[in-house]
Structures are given as C-alpha cells and as structure tokens.
Amino acid sequence: xxxxxxxxxxxxxxxxxxxxxxxxxxxxxxxxxxxxxxxxxxxxxxxxxxxxxxxxxxxxxxxxxxxxxxxxxxxxxxxxxxxxxxxxxxxxxxxxxxxxxxxxxxxxxxxxxxxxxxxxxxxxxxxxxxxxxxxxxxxxxxxxxxxxxxxxxxxxxxxxxxxxxxxxxxxxxxxxxxxxxxxxxxxxxxxxxxxxxxxxxxxxxxxxxxxxxxxxxxxxxxxxxxxxxxxxxxxxxxxxxxxxxxxxxxxxxxxxxxxxxxxxxxxx
Numbered sequence: 001x002x003x004x005x006x007x008x009x010x011x012x013x014x015x016x017x018x019x020x021x022x023x024x025x026x027x028x029x030x031x032x033x034x035x036x037x038x039x040x041x042x043x044x045x046x047x048x049x050x051x052x053x054x055x056x057x058x059x060x061x062x063x064x065x066x067x068x069x070x071x072x073x074x075x076x077x078x079x080x081x082x083x084x085x086x087x088x089x090x091x092x093x094x095x096x097x098x099x100x101x102x103x104x105x106x107x108x109x110x111x112x113x114x115x116x117x118x119x120x121x122x123x124x125x126x127x128x129x130x131x132x133x134x135x136x137x138x139x140x141x142x143x144x145x146x147x148x149x150x151x152x153x154x155x156x157x158x159x160x161x162x163x164x165x166x167x168x169x170x171x172x173x174x175x176x177x178x179x180x181x182x183x184x185x186x187x188x189x190x191x192x193x194x195x196x197x198x199x200x201x202x203x204x205x206x207x208x209x210x211x212x213x214x215x216x217x218x219x220x221x222x223x224x225x226x227x228x229x230x231x232x233x234x235x236x237x238x239x240x241x242x243x244x245x246x247x248x249x250x251x252x253x254x255x256x257x258x259x260x261x262x263x264x265x266x267x268x
Contacts, residue, residue, distance in 0.1 A: 090116035093123035121234025145184035148207035
C-alpha cells in the first residue's frame, strides 16, 4: 500500500512539473524569493501605535512564510541611503516617517525613482511643525486637520470596486476601532489622487470625546504619480482582528509590489 501511495505521489509531482513546463499549470510556484521589503517602525512612539506596529510586524512576517519574499525590519532609516533603499521593492511604514534631512532626501529620491510604499496612520502625519512640503506633494493632500476620539469602529465605503486593491472587498463594511485622521484639503481634490476607501457620511457625528461633525473623509488612497498606498488605520490592538480589513492590507501590499518598474515579481 505504501509503495502504491509513493508511486501516486511521484506521478502527481511529475505531472505537475510537466504541466508547469508546458504552461498549463494553474499555479506559479516561487523557486526563490520574489522581492525584498523593508518594514520601518518607531518603538518609542505612543503605546497604541506600538501595539499596532508589533501586530503588523507579525502579520507581514507570516506573509513571508516559505521565503516567497524577504522582509527586513528597522527602527531607523539612518542606515539606509538611497543606494540601499533601491534594493527594496517596497517600504512598509508603520506609524513612522524618515527623520532628518538626510533620511528625507533618501526617501524622496527612492520614491521619485519608482520606489514602492505603503504607509499606515501616523506615517503620514504632518502639520505646521513638520516642515516637509514634499510630503504633502507625495500624499496628494493637505496637512492633518482633525480626528475622532476615542478610537472606534467605522462604517466605510469603497469609492471604487474596480481598483485591484478594492476589487475583492464589499461595497461597504465595518473596520475595527481606530483613530482616523481627516486632511484639509482632502486628497479627493487632487486630480492625481484616486481615493479607494472613505468613512461613510452615515458615521457623522463621528466620535465620543473629539467629534468630527462633517467633511470629506478618505482613509485609503493612492497618488497616481507614485507607486504608493496610504492607509489611515494604525492605532491600537484591534487592527488585525477583521478578515476584510486584513484582505485590504494584503491587496494594497500586493498591488504596490506588482507595479514595480523592474517587472511584476508575481509573474516570475
């Protein structure tokens, strides 16, 4: 019986190899890591941000199982000049941003030359004290305007279901509790920006202590001049409890990587 099972397994394996070689196999198995990603977080940020960051590190680490791709983790971009950043297909910014002129310059050059980025929550925070005008150009919106508080779930709506990031999502769904930033001017006013997900107007008034009463409230978008996605989620320990939101994160990550100017690594 064992010999028969061994023969069957061998036959199936040989058939799969033959089918792959002849272009008829449904799957595309990686023979080596497809790409590299750099995850950046700030361990000394406020506690709720660090909670999200630690869970995010584990979330993305699980996506590397089998070494389909490689992920490096850093708490500072000081050791990553442009020449080193360009080795990565994507930077994952978890509530963290480049610090100081040298890091900002390297990140700008990386993005202006086809680099990939997905940023969460405070990675895009900026106000009059930030003094980094390029960041607003990159994000395609104005500075931080206001936010709800305390963190709470929110009904969100897909602005489009034709984009690869939202094509597998329901038209509306409830995301886990978070603090959400509103921006002024809204990224929707920028013709280079495609808004993918917004907090539903049905949420207004939104908040229990700090209450947002009105306004356009995009929370996921891409600036089409860059290979990037911004996701407003990133506060607290509930960011990965919902399968739909997890699917959103994976879709965003995969789409940015798939648009690498060096070629879509998922087709290799």
